[in-house]
Amino acid sequence: MDNMEEDEIITAVCTIFICAGLHIFRQQRQGKRIWVRPWIQRREEKGAYNALLKEISLEDPISLRNFIRMDMTSFNQLLEMVDPYIRKKDTFMRNSIPPAERLALTLRFLATGDSYSSLQYLYRIPKNTTASIIPETCDAVYNALKDTFLKVPDTKAAWLSIAKDFEEKWDFPNCIGAMDGKHVAVKCPPKSGSTYFNYKNYFSIILIAIVDADYNFLYVDVGTNGRANDSGIFGRSSIKSLLENSENLPDPRPLPGRHVNMPYVIVGDDAFPLKDYLLKPFPNRHMDIEKRVFNYRLSRARRVVENVFGILASRFGFLQRALPLEPDKVTKCVLAACALHNFFRSKSSQVYTPEGSFDNQISSGEWRNESNNFVNMAQQGGNRNTTDARSIRDEFKDYFNTNGQVYWQWDLL
Structure with a gap:
């Protein structure tokens, strides 16, 4: 060397x-x-689920409803359905966070929209762990509930049942749903430019939904960037293909007291195109009394979807602020909220939507007193329509002014 x-x-x-x-x-x-901070290690003893939530559930049911938006019975039913999707294996180094804590943490986030840092101190779960738990649990909630509580009707009998409710509750025959769209505020995604920038001058993704006469979601489409055109979203949606080609929709029938067969329709606003299966109002120009009557009756039937969106934003506070999350994670949160809305309406309606929650002929629902960023789609109008679609709308207009008139419609115009 x-x-x-x-x-x-x-x-x-x-x-x-x-x-x-x-x-x-x-x-x-x-x-x-250190591997884990000492105060986080005491989660099982002093965390929000093991200490506060269990204490509230035994002593103060009303506060429990405000805390997680449901009673303990509904929570346990939901947990049983979601458990297989979110249960993790324990390791020799430490135990995993139990499904009940994961679900409670997620429900609190959906109810308030609190930051991950804030939830970290409440639940004693590190914010980086929270950041992975919440989207995963939201996805699990949606997947666990969608086939039972958020399923598009697939039989003629189911559609006819919806149409019967619209006729009895909203005086609108041959109606199988009310459709509307809303913007869900988000923080500007990195390197997205103006893609998510909407006409209200903030960043958003779009939620389009169809609801039944009993304030339940029938169909949701969420995730399209806020700059997109509403007609384009509807044109690409799976519900458009179903409405145009499905053999499960009821066969056309005349409106009560009339003789011309009319298809079953969805009611929407000016943001959507006029179709054989989709009614929207007459334009606000050259309006005679008959067109005003039609627009009022259609608007009255559409109030059901406005109420659903209002309740959704009122009960799920994350919709009232711009979330600093990626659009796909916000989409998971919105889908989970829609599925939970139907679940709560089915399992604990009096807790989730007590008397006075919805609009009626005399007063407005309590949700209208709460401001939020959950705003309507732009009413653009100008969509091309067919002669058949215009003829169908004219037949409904004639019906509401003759056979189908109600005595109070003239007083409210």
């Missing part, structure tokens, strides 16, 4: 010793790094 090789070996050894010394020095200055 020559002198040059000896010098290189000595230099390498010295470098190793110097690096090791620096590492020891830094550890001595910074102190020993």
Whole structure:
């Protein structure tokens, strides 16, 4: 071994010793790094689920409803359905966070929209862990509930039942749903430019929904960027294909007291195109009394979807602020909220939507007193329509002014 090789070996050894010394020095200055903070380790004893939530459930049911938007019976039913999707395995190093805590954390987030940092101190779950739990649990809630509580009707009998409710509750025959769209506020996604920037001058994704006469979601489409055109969203949606091609829709029938067969229709506003299966109002120009009557009766039937959106934003506070999450994660949260809305309406309606929640002929629902960023789609109008679609709308107009008139419609115009 020559002198040059000896010098290189000595230099390498010295470098190793110097690096090791620096590492020891830094550890001595910074102190020993900890795996989990002590106050987080006490989660099982003092966390919100194991301490506060269980205490509230035994002593104060009303506060429990405000805390997680449901009673404990409904919580346990939901947990049973979601458990297989969110249960994790324990390891030799530590136990996993139980499904009940994961679900309670997610429900609190949906109810309030609190930041992950805020929830970290309430539930004693680190915010980086919370950031993975909430989208995953929202996805699990939607997947667990969608086939039972958020399913598009697939039989003629089911559609006819919806039409019967619209005729009896809203005086609108041959109606199988009310459709509307809303913007869900988000923080500007990185490198997205103006893609998510909407006509209200903030960033959003779009939720389009069809609801029945009893304030339940029948169909939801969520996730399209806020700049998109409403007609384009509807044109690409699966519900459009179903309405145009499904053999499960009821056969046309005359309106009561009339003789011309009319298709079963969805009612919408000016944001959507006029179709054979989709009614929208007459334009606000050259309006005679008969057209005003039609517009009022259609608007009255459409109030059901406005009420559903209002209740949704009122009960799920995350919809009232711009979430600093990626659009796909916000989409999961919205889908979970829609599925939970139907679940609550089915399992605990008096808790979720007590008397006075919805509009009626005399007063407005309590949700209208709460402001939020959950705003309507732009009413653009100008969509091309067919002669058949106009003829169908004219037949409904004639019906509401003759056979189908109600005595109070003239007083309200």
